[in-house]
Amino acid sequence: MKISNETKIGALTIIAIVLLFLGFNFLKGKSLFKSGYYLYAKFPESNGLVASNVVTINGFQAGTVSKISASKDLKEIDVEVKLNQEYEIPDNSTANISSNPLGASSLEITLGDSKTLMKSKDTLLTVMTPGLLGQVGNQIRPLAETAKNTLQHIDTVMQNINQVMDSSSKEHLQEMVANLSVVTKNLTQTTALLNKALDLQTGAFAGSIKNINSFTQNLADNNAKLDSVMNNLSVATGKLAQVDLATTLDKLNSSMEQLSGIMKKANSTDGSLGALLNDRELYNNFNRTAKSLQTLLDDLRVHPKRYVNISIFGKKDKGNYLEKPLPQDSLPADFRK
Structure with a gap:
């Protein structure tokens, strides 16, 4: 039986369309034949996740998102995950949608520590963590509030300044600036005079240094004389230390006692001198x-x-x-x- 060219062309066209359809669905992560290792997850929002997005486990691409559907009230997003093979995933593992502002979103599975493993068509636990934009927004939001409050305070301060800065206040401010200029000029002159005084060649400080050097040189030149004076002083103090000070003090005390006795007799009427003085x-x-x-x-x-x-x-x-x-x-x- 001879097949016509038109039949051949039609058959090839149908085969090409079927292959194109199968390839397109394969690239999207769909399969016409429901075979493989599937898991499911439910999220309150999709965060940009679409079919054929990557599914990672510990950073490894373990599969793809095969299907996404939503409930009638759009409050629940059902995600179907097709893994490349049957991995050992604990039943307390969690799924999270990771959004990327520079690329496509992905589904991340964080392994748990349970000894019980998940089976095909089981449902993963889900968590919602903010993506990069969400984290940046959460950090920028308090800064924006702070900046807003700061701008309001600045506006209030500027209004108060405008109320205070009338014509007379502006004149006073100009006078303050002029006085500040004069003070700065005087400070510059004082600094110049101070630098001149501290000049090591011609300044007053240099003269003081020279006088100190001259004084120390004189001390060095008269070192021998100073040593002689100190030796003489040492000898004198040694001789003074050798004096029997106790005996001298005893003699002095004896003389004072005798003088006290004489004065006592002079005050008494028993003796001639006392009688002469007191009678x-x-x-x-x-x-x-x-x-x-x-x-x-x-x-x-x-x-x-x-x-x-x-x-x-x-x-x-x-x-x-x-x-x-x-x-x-x-x-x-x-x-x-």
Whole structure:
């Protein structure tokens, strides 16, 4: 039986379409024949996960997402995972959608520590962790709030500044800036003078250094004399240390005791000196004797003929005798002291 060319072309076209359909579904992770190792997971949102996305376990590409479907209310996303082979996955392992802003999302399976292994068509536990954009957003969100509050405070501060900075305040601010300029100029001049004073060649500090050097040089030159003076001082202190200071102090104490005894006797009326110093009657007698002697001397000077008579024909003066000393201004000029 001879097959026509049109039949051959039609058959080849049908075979090509079937192969194209199978290849396209294979590339998308779908299989017309439901065979292999499948797992399922349920998420509240897809986070950009689509069929044929990669499924990784500990960073290893272990399979692909074969199918994604949603419930009627779109509150649950069902994900079908086809693994390349039957891996040993604990039943407490978790699945997480990892979104990548620079590429396609992927499904990551984190292995648990259970001894019981999952079987084909079991459902994985799911967790929702924010992707890279979510983490960045979570970190930027408080910063944005802080920046917003900061801008509000800055706006309030600027308003207060505008209220305070009236024309008179601006003039005062200009005066402050001018004064600050003058202070800066004076500070520059002071710094220049200080640098000049600290100049090691011509400054006052250099002169002080020279004087110090001269003083230390003089000390070095007179070192021998200083040593001699110190030696003499050492000898003098040695001799002073050798003096029997205790004996000297004992003698001094003995002399002070003797002097104290003399003063004690002088204050007592038992001795002659004490009686002379402390007897009031003796003092009065001495005073009366001195007064009588003075009266006698005055009478002798006034009436010398009464006591010495050298006249042959004269007679003795028997006038009134003086009973008390005469005042100095009443005596003749020759008899005045």
